[in-house]
Structure formats: C-alpha cells, structure tokens
Amino acid sequence: MAAALSGCGLVSAPQSMLNPAGPVARDQLNLIYSSMWVMVLVFVVVAGALLVILLRFRWKGQKELPPQWEGSTRLELLWTIVPFILLALLAVGTVRDSFVLAAPSGKNVLRVNVVGHQYWWAFSYPGTNIVTANELHIPVGQKVELVLTSADVIHAFWVPRLGGKTALVPGRTNIMWIEASQPGLYRGQCAEFCGTGHADMRLLVDAQTPAKFAQWEQEMEHPVVQPTTALAKEGEQLFATESCSSCHTIGGTRYAGVVGPNLTNLAQRPMIAGNLLPNTPQNLAAWLKDPQAVKPGALMPNLHLSPDKIKALVAFLESLKTPAPTGSV
Ligand code: CUA
Numbered sequence: 001m002a003a004a005l006s007g008c009g010l011v012s013a014p015q016s017m018l019n020p021a022g023p024v025a026r027d028q029l030n031l032i033y034s035s036m037w038v039m040v041l042v043f044v045v046v047a048g049a050l051l052v053i054l055l056r057f058r059w060k061g062q063k064e065l066p067p068q069w070e071g072s073t074r075l076e077l078l079w080t081i082v083p084f085i086l087l088a089l090l091a092v093g094t095v096r097d098s099f100v101l102a103a104p105s106g107k108n109v110l111r112v113n114v115v116g117h118q119y120w121w122a123f124s125y126p127g128t129n130i131v132t133a134n135e136l137h138i139p140v141g142q143k144v145e146l147v148l149t150s151a152d153v154i155h156a157f158w159v160p161r162l163g164g165k166t167a168l169v170p171g172r173t174n175i176m177w178i179e180a181s182q183p184g185l186y187r188g189q190c191a192e193f194c195g196t197g198h199a200d201m202r203l204l205v206d207a208q209t210p211a212k213f214a215q216w217e218q219e220m221e222h223p224v225v226q227p228t229t230a231l232a233k234e235g236e237q238l239f240a241t242e243s244c245s246s247c248h249t250i251g252g253t254r255y256a257g258v259v260g261p262n263l264t265n266l267a268q269r270p271m272i273a274g275n276l277l278p279n280t281p282q283n284l285a286a287w288l289k290d291p292q293a294v295k296p297g298a299l300m301p302n303l304h305l306s307p308d309k310i311k312a313l314v315a316f317l318e319s320l321k322t323p324a325p326t327g328s329v
Contacts, residue, residue: 006217007157014187017160021186022179024101031093038086041259085206101163104177111145112136114169117153118299119197119296120261120274130220131249134275136205139213140180148174153195159205167192169318176250178208185270196297219322223252223264227319235316238309247300250320251284260300275300283315 013019019272020026039281083089114136124131129196139145148157150168158165159178180186190201206214227233236253239245245255252263266272269279273295278284286293291300305313 009103015189017296018165019161021161021184022163022181024178025161026163027097027101031097034093035090036092038199042086057173059151070236073288076152094166101108101177102177104145106143109143109177110138111147112138114148114168116150116152116157116194116201118152118195119190119201119295119297120149121157121201121203122151122261125217126236128221129251130217131155131262132220132264134203134271135269136203137213137216138178138207139210140181140183140207140245141285143177143207144174145177153266154192155190155194155201155202156192157188158191159186161186161202165191178205180205183207183209183212197274197295198317200276200295200297204275219268220251222322223275223320224251224322225250225252225320227316229319231312231313232315232319233310235314238313239316242303242305242313244303246315251324263317263320263323265320266316281314281318284317285310288313 013196017029019027020029047098057280112127113124113126113198115124121134121136122131123133123136146157146166148166150167152170154170155163155168157168157176162178162180163176166174168174184207186205188203189207190198190203192198194201225236227236239248239250239253239255241289245257247257247260249256249262249264250259250266251262267279272279272283273276273287273291276295277287283294288303288305289296292302
C-alpha cells in the first residue's frame with residue numbers, strides 16, 4: 001500500500017486531478033471528496049457492526065439454536081431511511097455541480113473551438129483568425145468555453161488540473177468549460193483510446209495574465225514571417241516544393257494547408273509533435289527525418305528529406321516567431 005500511495009505525490013503531479021488549479025477542477029474534486037467521506041462513513045458503520053456481531057455472537061458450544069425471529073419495524077425503517085438521507089445528500093452536490101459545470105455562466109466568457117484529430121489538437125478562436133495546434137492559450141481568471149468536436153474518431157479532452165474529461169465525437173458538439181486561477185503551463189492528454197498514437201496525443205494549456213494573453217492574440221492575428229538567413233530563406237522555398245504547404249498553414253505566408261496542424265509562430269511554442277518533445281532544432285530535425293520514429297502512428301508522412309533540406313527547413317521553422325509589438329503590453 002505504501003508503494004502504491006507513493007505514486008500520488010502532489011509536487012510532481014502535473015497531470016493529477018488531486019492537484020486542482022481552477023474552480024471547475026476544484027468543484028469536481030470537492031464533490032469526489034464529499035462523496036468519498038459519505039462512503040467512508042457507511043463503510044465504517046457497516047464493517048464495524050459486522051465485526052462486533054461476529055465477535056460477540058460467536059458459537060460458544062451451545063447445543064440449542066438461539067431464538068429465531070424476523071421482522072423489526074424499527075430496524076427496517078432505520079436502514080431504509082438512513083440510506084435515503086445519505087443518497088439525498090450525495091444528490092444535492094451532484095445535481096448542483098452538474099448544472100454549474102454544464103455551461104459557463106456570465107458575459108465574460110472566452111470561446112474556443114477544439115477539434116480532435118488523430119493524433120493532435122486544433123484550437124481556433126471564433127471572431128479572429130487565430131488557429132493553433134496542441135497548445136491552448138487562455139487568460140487566467142476567465143471562464144473558457146470549449147466547443148468540442150472531432151475530425152475522425154472519438155477523442156476526449158482532459159487537462160486534469162483544470163477539469164474533468166469530455167468526449168470529442170465526430171458529427172456532434174460537446175461543451176465544457178475550464179478556468180485557470182494562476183498563470184502556468186498545464187498538461188493534458190487525450191483520454192479516449194483513438195488509435196496507435198493515442199498515448200502521444202498530448203496538449204498544453206498556457207494560462208497567461210490577461211495582458212500577456214492579449215499580446216499573444218496580437219502576435220497570432222498579425223504574424224510576421226521574416227526568415228533572415230539564406231538557409232532559412234531556402235527552407236521557406238522547400239516548405240512549398242517538398243509539399244509541406246499542402247497540409248500546413250503558416251500565418252503570414254501564402255501557405256494554407258488544413259490537413260495537418262497550423263504552424264503559425266511555431267518557434268514560440270515550447271513543445272512540438274503533439275506536446276511530446278521540447279521545441280529544439282535537434283528535435284525538429286528528428287521529427288522531419290522520420291515522424292513515425294518519434295511518434296508512432298503519426299499521420300505526417302516520411303518525406304525522405306536529405307539532411308541538407310532538413311537543415312534548411314529547421315532554420316525556416318525556427319524563424320517563425322513574431323516579435324512583440326513595441327509600445328504595447
Ligand atoms: Cu485521441 Cu486518444
């Protein structure tokens with residue numbers, strides 16, 4: 001038991017629902033705790049009574065059967081009414097939270113459309129041109145309504161520290177909401193088996209101060225693509241000639257493929273490959289060389305690029321960042 005429980009530390013638990021970081025996750029955890037304590041109470045009373053009866057009324061060598069009787073109105077009423085009260089208590093919290101968590105209330109709600117793909121996430125912000133992949137940016141202290149659907153099979157959106165999981169089902173729309181109380185990076189994970197790459201279908205929620213979030217929105221709305229080195233410029237050409245552009249969009253360029261993840265301002269993202277690897281030139285190169293070796297089941301084809309072409313493409317991709325507008329936040 002000690003060995004099993006040692007796996008539940010909070011400090012190194014970036015994906016634990018026991019470590020909530022926002023009101024939704026906290027409400028859900030409180031509901032779990034309050035239900036658990038009711039169940040603990042029932043267990044202690046029932047198991048305690050059983051133990052007392054077993055010890056006290058043991059067979060002590062009597063020859064005769066003890067008096068046989070059945071039916072006690074008082075007892076029958078007791079064990080009908082007590083469970084009824086306990087279930088009613090459990091229902092109060094469950095019903096209340098079900099309504100509170102069904103949809104965000106109030107006016108100041110940020111809406112984000114989430115589409116699950118094998119094996120990555122697309123996030124788009126209605127009313128803007130912002131589309132990003134695997135990295136959901138939200139402002140802290142604001143309710144974020146997630147409108148969930150899928151492009152292929154059933155997935156489930158789960159960022160344990162911000163809220164419980166909700167399925168993304170092709171052909172239908174599910175709603176959930178999250179809110180982060182503190183700035184930070186929160187890890188998430190697809191929670192519905194969806195194929196070979198399921199375990200690697202991760203995501204990152206970047207909760208930012210409202211000022212930082214507004215700046216990010218600016219950078220994503222008006223991305224600047226200015227490869228400065230000759231190598232990066234060569235990479236920009238290769239992006240079209242090697243057919244990367246038929247699947248990927250890069251804001252600020254003419255590249256507008258929609259099959260794969262949107263790569264706008266890619267160099268600003270901390271992680272690549274569905275939040276699997278830190279965004280370093282080495283990892284990008286490994287990814288371009290053989291995507292399936294990095295992430296088994298990835299639908300990005302191996303283009304059998306030469307090392308020189310990979311170098312140029314990496315230089316181009318690493319240049320995709322939009323400098324913060326001067327004079328703003
Ligand atoms: Cu998507 Cu599992």
